[in-house]
Amino acid sequence: xxxxxxxxxxxxxxxxxxxxxxxxxxxxxxxxxxxxxxxxxxxxxxxxxxxxxxxxxxxxxxxxxxxxxxxxxxxxxxxxxxxxxxxxxxxxxxxxxxxxxxxxxxxxxxxxxxxxxxxxxxxxxxxxxxxxxxxxxxxxxxxxxxxxxxxxxxxxxxxxxxxxxxxxxxxxxxxxxxxxxxxxxxxxxxxxxxxxxxxxxxxxxxxxxxxxxxxxxxxxxxxxxxxxxxxxxxxxxxxxxxxxxxxxxxxxxxxxxxxxxxxxxxxxxxxxxxxxxxxxxxxxxxxxxxxxxxxxxxxxxxxxxxxxx
Amino acid sequence: xxxxxxxxxxxxxxxxxxxxxxxxxxxxxxxxxxxxxxxxxxxxxxxxxxxxxxxxxxxxxxxxxxxxxxxxxxxxxxxxxxxxxxxxxxxxxxxxxxxxxxxxxxxxxxxxxxxxxxxxxxxxxxxxxxxxxxxxxxxxxxxxxxxxxxxxxxxxxxxxxxxxxxxxxxxxxxxxxxxxxxxxxxxxxxxxxxxxxxxxxxxxxxxxxxxxxxxxxxxxxxxxxxxxxxxxxxxxxxxxxxxxx
Numbered sequence: 001x002x003x004x005x006x007x008x009x010x011x012x013x014x015x016x017x018x019x020x021x022x023x024x025x026x027x028x029x030x031x032x033x034x035x036x037x038x039x040x041x042x043x044x045x046x047x048x049x050x051x052x053x054x055x056x057x058x059x060x061x062x063x064x065x066x067x068x069x070x071x072x073x074x075x076x077x078x079x080x081x082x083x084x085x086x087x088x089x090x091x092x093x094x095x096x097x098x099x100x101x102x103x104x105x106x107x108x109x110x111x112x113x114x115x116x117x118x119x120x121x122x123x124x125x126x127x128x129x130x131x132x133x134x135x136x137x138x139x140x141x142x143x144x145x146x147x148x149x150x151x152x153x154x155x156x157x158x159x160x161x162x163x164x165x166x167x168x169x170x171x172x173x174x175x176x177x178x179x180x181x182x183x184x185x186x187x188x189x190x191x192x193x194x195x196x197x198x199x200x201x202x203x204x205x206x207x208x209x210x211x212x213x214x215x216x217x218x219x220x221x222x223x224x225x226x227x228x229x230x231x232x233x234x235x236x237x238x239x240x241x242x243x244x245x246x247x248x249x250x251x252x253x254x255x256x257x258x259x260x261x262x263x264x265x266x267x268x269x270x271x272x273x274x275x276x277x278x279x280x281x282x283x284x285x286x287x288x289x290x291x292x293x294x295x296x297x298x299x300x301x302x303x304x305x306x307x308x309x
Numbered sequence: 310x311x312x313x314x315x316x317x318x319x320x321x322x323x324x325x326x327x328x329x330x331x332x333x334x335x336x337x338x339x340x341x342x343x344x345x346x347x348x349x350x351x352x353x354x355x356x357x358x359x360x361x362x363x364x365x366x367x368x369x370x371x372x373x374x375x376x377x378x379x380x381x382x383x384x385x386x387x388x389x390x391x392x393x394x395x396x397x398x399x400x401x402x403x404x405x406x407x408x409x410x411x412x413x414x415x416x417x418x419x420x421x422x423x424x425x426x427x428x429x430x431x432x433x434x435x436x437x438x439x440x441x442x443x444x445x446x447x448x449x450x451x452x453x454x455x456x457x458x459x460x461x462x463x464x465x466x467x468x469x470x471x472x473x474x475x476x477x478x479x480x481x482x483x484x485x486x487x488x489x490x491x492x493x494x495x496x497x498x499x500x501x502x503x504x505x506x507x508x509x510x511x512x513x514x515x516x517x518x519x520x521x522x523x524x525x526x527x528x529x530x531x532x533x534x535x536x537x538x539x540x541x542x543x544x545x546x547x548x549x550x551x552x553x554x
Contacts, residue, residue, distance in 0.1 A: 062311045095535050104536050112534060123548055141323065174468060176525065248347060294351040294362065297436040298411040300401040300450075302457030 003252075004259045010265060011164055014057040014212055024051065024063055027117060030106065035119075038087045048147055053154040060171045063117045063280065064100075066147060074085045077134035077142050084121040098137045105193040130223070131168035146223035153222040157187040158196045165199060166206055172266045175244045178232055184219040184258065185209070185230075190287045197220030204253060210245035214238050310378040311335065311426040318427060322356065326373075334425075335378040342368040343439045345451050352439070354431045361432040370440040373434070382420050382478075384410060395439050398457055399447055401433025401437070410437050412455050413482045414475045421474075435538055443507070459483045459493055460523045464534075469528030474531035484543055496527060497534060497541050503527060 001009075016024070032045045049064025050056040069080055085101045088094050093105040093193035100118035107115045137144045151239040154160065163186045170177050190207035209217075215238045221227035248264045252302070255261070311319070311332050319335070326337040342355040346364030353362035372390040387408040391395065396402035401409045410433045411419070419433070443451040456462035462482045466475060483493050494512065495501040505518030510527065517524035534541060534549055 094531075094537065106537075116536070174471075188498045234521070236518075237434070240521075272463060275474055294353040295432060296348075296350050297345065297352040297440075298415050299453055299455045299465075299468075300431065300440060301412045301461045302398050302453040304402055 001258055003256055003258065004198070004200045005182055006258055006261055007165060007203065010168070010267075011199070012162060014059060014164060014168060016056060016061070017057050017110060019107070019110045020058060021052060023110060023122040025108055027063055027108070028065060030250060031119065032092060033064055033085075033102070034088075036175050039067075041071075042070055046147075049094050049118070050179065052147075053183070054160050055154065055167065055169070055179075057164050057168050058112075059168060060112050060114065062115055064120065066120045066122065066131075068122045068124055068131050071124045076133055077123060081121050081134040082122060082136075084119065088119060094242075096136065097240045099133045099135045099143065142228060145221070145227075147222040147253055154183055154187070157190075157286060159187050159202075161192050161199060162186055162190065162196065162202045162206060163209060169203075169207075169248065170241075173248065173264075174243055175241055176237060177241055181219060181229055181233055184222075185214065185217065188219060189213070204249070208253075211242050211249060214242050214245075279282070310375075315426045323430075324448075325422060325435055333415040334375065336374040337372070338370055338374050338513050339430075339434070340368075340370040341386045341435055341531055342366060343435050345436075345443075347440060347451070352436050352451065356431065365443070367439055367442045367446070369438060371438055371441075373431075375434070376421075378453065382417065384424070384433070385426075385429060387437065389441070400441065400444070407457050409435055410434070412438075412469065413478050414465045414469040417474055418469065428513070433489050453488070456511055456520070456523065457504060458486050458511075459489055460509065460520065463510060463526030463530060464522040465526070466530050470526075470529065470533070473539070476530060476537060476539060479530060480534075480539065480541055484541075485529075490543075494541060499531060 005010045028047060032252065035045055045065060045067050047064070050061060051063065067084060073080065075083070081101075083093065083095060087099050091202040092103040095104060095116060097103045100120045102117065103117040105119055120133060122133040125132055125144075129148055130144060130146045132142045133145055134141060140274060149258060154163070163183050166186050167179070169175070170182060186206050187205050190196050190202060193202065193205055195205050212282075215235065217230060218228060221229050251260050252264050311328060316328050316332065319328065323337075323339060326335055326339060329337050344353045344355060344366045345351070345365040346353075346362070348449055349363070351364070353363060353364070355366065371393060374388045374390060376386050376388075378385050386405075387410060388406055389408065394400055396406045396408075398404070401410055410416075419429075424432075440450055440452070440454075443449075443460075455464050459482075461477045466479045470476060470479065475542035480497070483497075486493070491500070496503060496510070501507070503517060503524070505516060505524070507517045507524075509515040509517050509520045510523055511520065517527075533539065
């Protein structure tokens with residue numbers, strides 16, 4: 001199998017199962033009914049996030065729901081936020097995030113372990129579909145955004161498959177990156193590229209951009225030019241991502257070996273067989289280390305106290 | 310701990326190591342050779358005649374004793390006998406004299422995957438002994454290690470933790486540090502605010518921003534505690550043990 005074919009099948013395997021889709025719809029339904037019972041029909045409640053952008057992957061996903069109040073609502077953004085938070089927490093186990101109330105205890109059996117639902121309260125600006133959100137980071141208390149602009153930007157980029165692939169790579173390699181940053185960066189990296197439709201070449205291009213340009217690229221929120229999205233991440237975090245990209249590139253750049261590409265997505269565990277080694281044939285004992293097998297050594301720990309053994 | 314097939318493999322590959330009748334203990338001299346290539350961060354046990362691999366090749370021999378772990382969640386224990394290595398914290402040994410082969414999350418992962426004895430020996434013991442040999446000759450570790458104690462547990466969770474079991478194990482490991490627990494309890498429960506300027510878990514000489522993997526591990530563990538609704542209260546048995554210590 002070629003790397004391109006492998007990546008196509010890998011992405012296909014990341015489509016949500018019918019059960020997962022049904023669960024998401026039922027969660028959205030439940031939360032919508034709850035919010036409507038609390039606030040009436042005034043707020044506009046709808047899907048947001050990766051569900052509407054088409055960038056969801058089944059390994060790890062969550063559900064984003066916006067709850068936008070009319071521009072005529074006279075309460076401050078903070079009051080709206082607190083009101084939504086208070087009512088949700090009366091029914092669900094919740095946690096405050098920078099601009100969302102996170103529901104932690106509403107999940108179906110088919111959902112990933114860390115599945116959650118983010119409810120994002122906001123208020124429309126008169127005469128537009130722009131929205132102000134209450135935020136809890138930086139020096140401002142509110143942020144201008146526009147869901148439709150975000151969706152159009154992502155969906156219209158032609159980069160959705162490569163965004164999904166990059167999300168999967170980041171998740172499986174435990175690369176900590178904010179999803180919105182990842183989405184905007186992939187689009188930025190592939191602007192003008194001929195490889196948007198080629199998973200293999202496009203993915204290599206994205207990784208090289210992470211390695212070479214991520215630290216210095218300025219990413220601007222398409223719905224709000226004052227929101228410099230790239231500033232949401234610390235230099236140390238960016239550096240860690242560049243290193244992870246570099247490490248993956250070491251294994252796959254210039255390689256058509258299926259095993260190398262599988263290793264990039266941890267499909268064969270952390271142990272990979274290098275072609276320079278021996279035969280690669282497993283030894284007689286089940287699970288033994290094959291001759292010539294190389295691997296990344298585990299970090300030793302200085303556990304200072306008895307481990308109980 | 311070791312199957313009959315694996316015993317046969319061991320006798321062929323490592324004739325100086327012997328297995329007791331109950332197959333719960335393996336001891337003897339382990340002669341090893343391995344290569345580590347820093348540029349690609351890859352380790353290769355050299356187990357075949359004439360085998361080569363990129364990187365620095367080190368050879369050594371150690372008297373070792375491997376015993377069955379406490380339960381099916383813990384790795385077999387490794388002790389290095391003789392006086393070639395002083396089994397102290399800075400050389401990655403617990404105060405019981407057992408080697409710390411990996412972080413707590415990695416230990417769970419190995420055990421959950423059903424690690425075989427050959428893999429235990431060549432994927433965990435080999436790198437441990439190689440690292441010791443490297444330290445003896447170069448006075449530095451060949452690859453990055455985790456910091457001691459709670460900071461290392463947090464970094465392990467940051468790098469590899471993703472499940473409720475990972476979080477629970479890390480909390481238990483952190484609770485074992487009796488003097489450090491009161492502050493860790495405040496940090497994990499959110500009673501103590503954390504940002505880059507907060508003193509690191511490793512001590513007041515460093516700030517969290519200097520050890521970002523520990524910092525992020527703490528935040529990730531707090532998130533897991535909230536997400537999985539975990540209790541960080543010590544059990545009655547743990548409290549009794551704390552009093553005794």
